[in-house]
Amino acid sequence: MIPRYSRPDMAAIWTPESRFRIWFEIEAHATDALAKLGVVPQEAAARIWEADTAAGPFDVARIDAIEAETKHDVIAFLTHVAERTGPEARFLHQGMTSSDVLDTCLAVQLARASDILIADLDRLLEVLKRRAFEHKLTPTIGRSHGIHAEPVTFGLKLAQAYAEFDRNRTRLVAARADVATCAISGAVGTFANIDPFVEEYVAGKLGLSVEPVSTQVIPRDRHAMFFATLGVIASSIERLATEVRHLQRTEVLEAEEYFSPGQKGSSAMPHKRNPVLTENLTGLARMVRGYVTPALENVALWHERDISHSSVERYIGPDATITLDFALARLTGVIDKLLVYPARMQKNLDRMGGLVHSQRVLLALTQAGVSREDAYRLVQRNAMKVWESDGALSLMDLLKADPEVGAALPAEAIEARFDLDYHYKHVDTIFARVFGEAGDGRA
Numbered sequence: 001m002i003p004r005y006s007r008p009d010m011a012a013i014w015t016p017e018s019r020f021r022i023w024f025e026i027e028a029h030a031t032d033a034l035a036k037l038g039v040v041p042q043e044a045a046a047r048i049w050e051a052d053t054a055a056g057p058f059d060v061a062r063i064d065a066i067e068a069e070t071k072h073d074v075i076a077f078l079t080h081v082a083e084r085t086g087p088e089a090r091f092l093h094q095g096m097t098s099s100d101v102l103d104t105c106l107a108v109q110l111a112r113a114s115d116i117l118i119a120d121l122d123r124l125l126e127v128l129k130r131r132a133f134e135h136k137l138t139p140t141i142g143r144s145h146g147i148h149a150e151p152v153t154f155g156l157k158l159a160q161a162y163a164e165f166d167r168n169r170t171r172l173v174a175a176r177a178d179v180a181t182c183a184i185s186g187a188v189g190t191f192a193n194i195d196p197f198v199e200e201y202v203a204g205k206l207g208l209s210v211e212p213v214s215t216q217v218i219p220r221d222r223h224a225m226f227f228a229t230l231g232v233i234a235s236s237i238e239r240l241a242t243e244v245r246h247l248q249r250t251e252v253l254e255a256e257e258y259f260s261p262g263q264k265g266s267s268a269m270p271h272k273r274n275p276v277l278t279e280n281l282t283g284l285a286r287m288v289r290g291y292v293t294p295a296l297e298n299v300a301l302w303h304e305r306d307i308s309h310s311s312v313e314r315y316i317g318p319d320a321t322i323t324l325d326f327a328l329a330r331l332t333g334v335i336d337k338l339l340v341y342p343a344r345m346q347k348n349l350d351r352m353g354g355l356v357h358s359q360r361v362l363l364a365l366t367q368a369g370v371s372r373e374d375a376y377r378l379v380q381r382n383a384m385k386v387w388e389s390d391g392a393l394s395l396m397d398l399l400k401a402d403p404e405v406g407a408a409l410p411a412e413a414i415e416a417r418f419d420l421d422y423h424y425k426h427v428d429t430i431f432a433r434v435f436g437e438a439g440d441g442r443a
Contacts, residue, residue, distance in 0.1 A: 223295055
């Protein structure tokens with residue numbers, strides 16, 4: 001992943017140093033378990049840890065040099081450990097296969113990455129909740145097909161985003177549990193040369209659960225679900241980013257990204273204030289979703305194991321988690337500092353001459369005894385005059401002047417249907433559903 005879209009804590013999970021450290025812990029814990037079973041000497045297991053402490057960080061360049069000759073990464077690593085440890089290193093990797101190390105390591109990395117992403121979601125949820133309550137009753141227009149529909153509040157827009165990301169958090173917690181499994185079952189997963197106790201012991205030490213049945217690898221349906229979940233989260237990021245981008249359009253300008261002092265919007269046009277952060281988020285979301293299909297295709301491996309998944313996961317493990325971590329942090333910043341313009345929202349609400357209240361008049365006519373077909377016709381023919389005047393005419397005035405409408409509804413009844421507050425009478429109910437009755441936590 002390129003540094004531009006990387007944050008240090010997430011990127012650190014995927015460094016060679018971190019990977020080799022996890023490999024060592026898997027091997028050393030497994031040797032401890034074998035020592036408890038009497039398969040290897042206790043003092044040899046202890047010596048492996050002591051030698052590692054004395055030797056310090058692994059020499060990545062040395063491991064790479066060994067791999068250039070052996071053409072096998074795990075063997076290169078074990079050779080380097082033997083150089084640091086001495087004769088006791090012969091007790092490492094007893095009855096294990098490379099996938100026991102690689103797959104368990106990936107599980108640890110994905111679990112750690114999940115913890116960062118869950119924390120990212122928690123911060124985003126906190127900001128969404130604060131801004132939702134801030135604008136709980138800020139009137140704005142709801143749009144369908146990009147066209148004015150009926151009034152909503154800006155707080156409801158943010159509450160919807162909160163609920164969506166809260167669902168995403170639940171999905172990610174489940175995906176983390178599903179992918180965080182340990183497999184140390186040896187060649188083709190039969191435990192023929194290693195006791196299942198070793199797997200249980202290592203899993204406990206690394207905070208993983210035991211894979212109930214592996215082949216020579218952990219089944220990749222787990223990973224497919226994990227990366228699919230990341231893809232869904234990325235789509236939710238794009239959904240909210242797209243909303244901001246539309247609201248920032250000059251013709252709308254109901255909200256916009258914070259524009260910092262000294263920031264420049266265009267190399268050619270000094271007046272420009274562009275939604276560059278949310279456009280960036282749209283692109284990053286595409287990248288994360290792009291990793292979902294390879295993860296799905298990794299499920300179908302040959303027999304008990306092949307390595308067609310390996311090269312894929314070397315890409316998508318770091319790139320998907322690093323990208324999503326960056327995107328969630330960026331989105332949190334956008335919402336935290338989002339500039340909201342209630343006056344412009346009200347102006348846009350009013351600009352179409354009251355068309356947003358057409359449904360209320362339609363319903364009132366049907367309740368007054370007019371057939372739905374006739375009621376629709378009466379309201380629409382007046383609404384189209386307002387539409388074609390670009391809001392210069394008033395729907396209320398036209399309806400009051402229409403004799404067919406007046407025959408069913410008196411003027412005061414028509415006027416009553418143009419009350420903006422009517423649309424917000426259940427906002428509290430929706431907020432209670434999203435945030436809980438007290439409004440102080442997830443429902």
